[in-house]
Amino acid sequence: MPESPDETFDFADCLARVRAHDQAAARRLVDQLYPLVIRIVRSHLPRRVLEEDLAQDVFIKMFTRLNQYEGAVPFPHWVSRIAVTTCIDQLRAQKRRPEFRWADLSENEADVLDAVLTSENDVAANDAMAARELVHKLLDQLKPEDRTVIQLLDLEQKSLAEIREITGWNTTLIKVRAFRARRKLQKLFAELKRKERG
Amino acid sequence: MKPSPSEWQRLVAAARQAPPDADVSAPYGFSTRVAALAQRGGRGEGVSPFTRFSLRALGLAALVMAVTVAANFKPVMNSFADDVAALSDPVLDAGDSSI
Numbered sequence: 001m002p003e004s005p006d007e008t009f010d011f012a013d014c015l016a017r018v019r020a021h022d023q024a025a026a027r028r029l030v031d032q033l034y035p036l037v038i039r040i041v042r043s044h045l046p047r048r049v050l051e052e053d054l055a056q057d058v059f060i061k062m063f064t065r066l067n068q069y070e071g072a073v074p075f076p077h078w079v080s081r082i083a084v085t086t087c088i089d090q091l092r093a094q095k096r097r098p099e100f101r102w103a104d105l106s107e108n109e110a111d112v113l114d115a116v117l118t119s120e121n122d123v124a125a126n127d128a129m130a131a132r133e134l135v136h137k138l139l140d141q142l143k144p145e146d147r148t149v150i151q152l153l154d155l156e157q158k159s160l161a162e163i164r165e166i167t168g169w170n171t172t173l174i175k176v177r178a179f180r181a182r183r184k185l186q187k188l189f190a191e192l193k194r195k196e197r198g
Numbered sequence: 199m200k201p202s203p204s205e206w207q208r209l210v211a212a213a214r215q216a217p218p219d220a221d222v223s224a225p226y227g228f229s230t231r232v233a234a235l236a237q238r239g240g241r242g243e244g245v246s247p248f249t250r251f252s253l254r255a256l257g258l259a260a261l262v263m264a265v266t267v268a269a270n271f272k273p274v275m276n277s278f279a280d281d282v283a284a285l286s287d288p289v290l291d292a293g294d295s296s297i
Contacts, residue, residue, distance in 0.1 A: 122212065
């Protein structure tokens, strides 16, 4: 996996020590996996939730379920599944998704959206940050599972096989979710175009 | 209307140009805190909301019971004392035997 921070890290040895209640090994394991977990958390962060709190929940789950890890998949993959499901659970818990409105966009975000809707040209490179914020606001409109798929597929450009490893979902399910997400985004763009910039 | 996925694709292509998160290392003390929490059994991990609610309800019920007993202790004890006194009243005993 691209996020794996250190290919040489001996997970098997570290896990054996953690299971023997070695606190230092537990700390090393957290430090080693933090970049992987925080990237997933940041890309799926629900509103009003602190990324550090969510990352902590992921690691606590990892430690409490450690006995369930049988080594069928690499340990970072197993942890990334926990991270993804924890984020999805958090997103589900929020139930209501905020309405996407022109009025709630910053000036830069509105400019980028305007450019995307009215012109065939690519968005300017210096608008990348605004585009990213806008993408996250649009992703907030999707169901948590659909959002995860489209985030991994389109934004992070992962392959279906990689998404299968990260989420544990089968290829058909991933494709169905991607289709559903894109259709919803298509409707959203049509709606935004109809309303125009206020 | 031009095909909308291209709008999404152009937007997402621009978003991908944004610089990646610079800092992805754990904040100071994070791993120590998490490892300690994990050893203690986590932040209520494994305890269902129903169990937590039940434990709170049990505590509240115990408190209400204690307050009720404290408030009614004297009248109840007086009532017991009256009953005991009535049972061992010699006048009543005498009256009973004369019948």
